[in-house]
Amino acid sequence: MARRISTEDGRDALAAVASGDPGRTDLATAVRYLLQLLAEKAPGNSVEVRVPPFAAVQVLEGPRHTRGTPPNVVETDPATWIAVATGQEEWTDAVSAGRIVASGVRADLSPLLPLRA
Template sequence: MAKARIDDTSGIAAVHAATADFDSASRDARATAVRYLLQLLADAAPGNSVEVRVPPFGAVQCIEGPGHTRGTPPNVVETDAHTWVELATGALSWADGVAAARIRASGSRADLTTHLPVLDRIPTIRGK
């Protein structure tokens, strides 16, 4: 069974709520925003060589290259939900997030610089 997709209208509304005041946004809005932005990343950079984890809300595999089949993947990016929303919307740069230790990245492919921000990619992804 295919995983349910978050439609653009719901996803963008959740992102707006999460970026307006992350701490005051409902848990559902924060979760939907994170999952929607992860979905956009996976759409923009399909593949399975990097796993991006944003606990407790979601994870995706993305970026072309050699994949893995079992155990911990060799290329992992992990961050908290607030940091992910800031990265994916362009409010925080990859370099600044790494420098502030807000991003844990391991592996030679675990650099999302060229894939962020993802929110800017909606017309490209959706073919609009």
């Protein structure tokens, strides 16, 4: 993620999402802001968290991958990411329902969630 999102912009985007009818820009900003918070909370390169089509980050200390698909991947849609990252939904419930695909031994992000936005 190249551009740092300010706390004010991130919170404004999350408020727009909470209003129930966010624009694409607000949705993208909210997703990127929460991924930014995750990366700050758990820096590293051993797990790739993907929220297409908006962003992906690498988090958690551990073995670094440099080519191809990383061994530890988390992928979800924007609405699910926002819900689990803000504590509106439990990680385990989203995984059980198939809204989060987490592969690899380090791909359980539940100890890091919810994030303080």
